Amino acid sequence: MSKELNNGIPADSEVIMGILNNSESVLKRLYLAYFPMVLQLIINNNGDADDAKDIYQEAIIVLYNKVKAGDFELSSKLKTYIYSVCRRLWLKRLSQMNRYGGDIKDFQEYLSDEDETERNNDRDIEFDKMGNALKLLGEPCKTIIEDFYIHNRSMQEICESFGYTNADNAKTQKYKCLQRLKKLFFQQK
Amino acid sequence: MSDNQLIEVIERYLNGEMSQEESARFEMLRNENASVNNLVTEHKDFTNLIKQYGERLELERRLNAIHDEIDVHSLKEELMIHPSWIVQLWRNHHSKISVAASIAIFAVLCTMFFTGYLNNHDNNYVKLKLDVQKIKQKTDNLDSRVNKLNVHVAPKPADNPGNFRGTGFAISSNGYIVTNYHVVRDADDVYVQNDEGKSFKSKVIYTDPQSDIAILSINDTAFRSLGAIPYSFKKSESEIGENVFTLGRPRDGVILGAGFLTASTGFKGDTTQYQVSTPVDFGNSGGPLLDNKGNLIGIIDAKETHIEGAAFAVKSSYLLKAIQEIPADSLQKPLIMNSKNSLTGLNEKQQVKKIRKYVFMVKVYNQ
Numbered sequence: 001m002s003k004e005l006n007n008g009i010p011a012d013s014e015v016i017m018g019i020l021n022n023s024e025s026v027l028k029r030l031y032l033a034y035f036p037m038v039l040q041l042i043i044n045n046n047g048d049a050d051d052a053k054d055i056y057q058e059a060i061i062v063l064y065n066k067v068k069a070g071d072f073e074l075s076s077k078l079k080t081y082i083y084s085v086c087r088r089l090w091l092k093r094l095s096q097m098n099r100y101g102g103d104i105k106d107f108q109e110y111l112s113d114e115d116e117t118e119r120n121n122d123r124d125i126e127f128d129k130m131g132n133a134l135k136l137l138g139e140p141c142k143t144i145i146e147d148f149y150i151h152n153r154s155m156q157e158i159c160e161s162f163g164y165t166n167a168d169n170a171k172t173q174k175y176k177c178l179q180r181l182k183k184l185f186f187q188q189k
Numbered sequence: 190m191s192d193n194q195l196i197e198v199i200e201r202y203l204n205g206e207m208s209q210e211e212s213a214r215f216e217m218l219r220n221e222n223a224s225v226n227n228l229v230t231e232h233k234d235f236t237n238l239i240k241q242y243g244e245r246l247e248l249e250r251r252l253n254a255i256h257d258e259i260d261v262h263s264l265k266e267e268l269m270i271h272p273s274w275i276v277q278l279w280r281n282h283h284s285k286i287s288v289a290a291s292i293a294i295f296a297v298l299c300t301m302f303f304t305g306y307l308n309n310h311d312n313n314y315v316k317l318k319l320d321v322q323k324i325k326q327k328t329d330n331l332d333s334r335v336n337k338l339n340v341h342v343a344p345k346p347a348d349n350p351g352n353f354r355g356t357g358f359a360i361s362s363n364g365y366i367v368t369n370y371h372v373v374r375d376a377d378d379v380y381v382q383n384d385e386g387k388s389f390k391s392k393v394i395y396t397d398p399q400s401d402i403a404i405l406s407i408n409d410t411a412f413r414s415l416g417a418i419p420y421s422f423k424k425s426e427s428e429i430g431e432n433v434f435t436l437g438r439p440r441d442g443v444i445l446g447a448g449f450l451t452a453s454t455g456f457k458g459d460t461t462q463y464q465v466s467t468p469v470d471f472g473n474s475g476g477p478l479l480d481n482k483g484n485l486i487g488i489i490d491a492k493e494t495h496i497e498g499a500a501f502a503v504k505s506s507y508l509l510k511a512i513q514e515i516p517a518d519s520l521q522k523p524l525i526m527n528s529k530n531s532l533t534g535l536n537e538k539q540q541v542k543k544i545r546k547y548v549f550m551v552k553v554y555n556q
Binding site: 024027028031032035036039040043044049052053057060061064105123126127130131134145146149150151171172175178181182185 | 192193196197235236238239240241242243244245246248249251252253255256258259261262264265268269270
C-alpha cells in the first residue's frame with residue numbers, strides 16, 4: 001500500500017473491512033482521520049483534550065464492537081455516525097457533570113435518532129467490575145488468569161514461567177485463582 | 190470428581206480438546222445433570238467475559254498508542270474557536286477596563302460640572318426680558334439721593350412697574366397679543382401697556398415653551414379695538430440678507446432696531462430661529478421682527494452676549510403654528526388674523542409710525 005493512501009481518510013467500506021480483518025493500519029487511519037473533528041466539538045463545548053480523547057475512544061470502541069458483532073449497517077457517512085455518537089456521549093457526560101448549559105455548538109451534521117450507546121454501557125460496567133476484581137486478585141493469580149484466559153497461553157508455559165514443579169500444581173493454583181476471581185467479581189454491586 | 194477436575198473437563202470440552210467419544214459422553218452428562226449443565230454455561234460466560242475484557246484492554250492500548258502520535262496541543266490551538274482580540278482583551282482585562290472607564294467618566298463629569306457645562310442655561314445666551322427689580326433698586330438709590338438734595342419735591346407715587354418686562358405685539362384688532370413664553374413664565378398677573386402709557390389687564394391663554402411663544406388676551410373693559418393690523422404674517426422663510434427691523438418697549442416709548450437677517454438658524458444651529466444683526470436690549474423679548482415690506486417674520490427672543498449684534502428671533506411659521514393650536518375654548522372672542530398688508534411701499538419712518546401703536550410693553554408681576 002502506498003504511503004499516500006496510508007495517510008488519507010479511509011473509505012467507509014475500507015474501515016469496515018479493516019476492522020473485521022483486525023487491520024492495524026486501517027484502525028490508525030480511522031483514528032487519525034476523525035479525531036480533530038471530535039476534538040473541535042469537545043473543546044468548544046466546555047471540554048478539554050482529555051475529555052475529547054475519552055469520548056472519541058469510547059465512540060471508536062462502539063463502532064468497533066458493532067462492526068465485530070456484525071450488526072453494523074452503514075446508513076449514513078461514517079463521519080456523521082462517529083460525530084453523532086460523540087455528540088451524544090458528550091451531552092450525557094456534560095449533564096452528569098452539571099456543566100450542560102442547554103445548548104451545544106455544532107460543527108457537523110449529526111443523526112439525532114438512534115441510541116446505541118446504552119447497550120454498550122452495560123458492557124462497560126461489567127468490564128469495570130472485571131478490572132476491579134483482577135486488581136483485587138493480586139499476583140500471581142492475576143497474571144495466571146490473564147495468561148491463560150486472555151493471552152491463550154498453555155498451562156505448560158505458565159507452569160514454566162512461574163516455576164511450578166508440575167502442571168498439576170499450576171492447575172490447582174489456577175483453579176483457586178479463578179474461584180477467587182468469581183467471588184470478587186460477583187461480590188461487586 | 191472434584192470441582193477442580195470438573196472445571197478442567199469443562200475447559201477441555203469448551204476448547205474442543207476432547208475426542209468425539211469423550212465429548213459425546215460429556216454431553217450426555219450435561220443433559221442428565223442440570224448442575225453440571227449450569228456450571229458449563231456459567232463458566233463459559235465468565236471466561237468469555239475475561240477474554241472480552243482482555244480484548245477491550247488491548248484495543249484501548251492500541252488506540253492510546255495511536256493517540257500518542259497526535260500532537261493534540263497544536264491541534265487544539267488550531268481548532269479552538271478564538272474569539273476576536275477585542276473579546277479576549279475584555280475577558281482578560283475587564284476589571285481593569287471597567288475601573289479605568291469609571292474614572293474617565295467621573296473625571297469628565299467633574300470637569301463638565303466645574304466648568305459650568307452642565308448648567309442648562311448657556312452663559313453666552315440670554316433671554317431678553319428685563320428684570321425690573323435690579324433697575325428699581327438703582328433708581329431707588331438715585332431717588333433717595335435726589336430727595337436729600339431736593340427736599341421739597343414730593344416723591345411721585347410710583348407706578349408699579351412690574352417684576353419683569355418684555356415686549357408684545359398685537360395679532361388681531363380685538364386684543365390678542367404675542368410675546369415670549371419666558372417673559373410670562375410663572376406670572377401671577379400680566380399687564381400690557383400701550384403707546385399712550387395705558388395699562389390693560391391681560392390673561393395668558395396659550396403657551397408653547399418649546400418655541401418660546403406665549404399668547405395673551407387683553408380682557409380689560411377699558412380696552413378699545415385697535416383697528417386693522419397693518420402688518421401681515423409671513424408663512425414662508427425669509428432669506429439671509431433681508432433688511433429687517435424690530436420695535437421694542439424696554440422702557441416707556443418705543444425703540445427701533447434695524448439690521449439684516451444674518452442666518453437662517455438660531456443659537457447653536459436652532460432651526461426654529463433666525464439670527465439677526467439688530468441691536469436689542471433686555472426688555473426687547475417678544476418684540477416683532479419685520480422685513481421692509483411690512484411682513485412679520487419673527488419674534489425677538491434672545492441674544493448672544495459675546496458677539497455684538499447677534500440676536501435671535503423665533504420664526505413666524507412657529508407663531509402661526511402656535512396660533513393654530515390654541516384650544517378653541519380659550520378664545521373668548523374670535524381671533525381674526527389680518528392678511529392685508531398696508532405697509533408695503535411706505536418708507537421706514539412711516540412704517541414705524543403705523544406699527545408702534547400695536548407694540549405693547551408686557552409687565553409681569555409675581556410674588
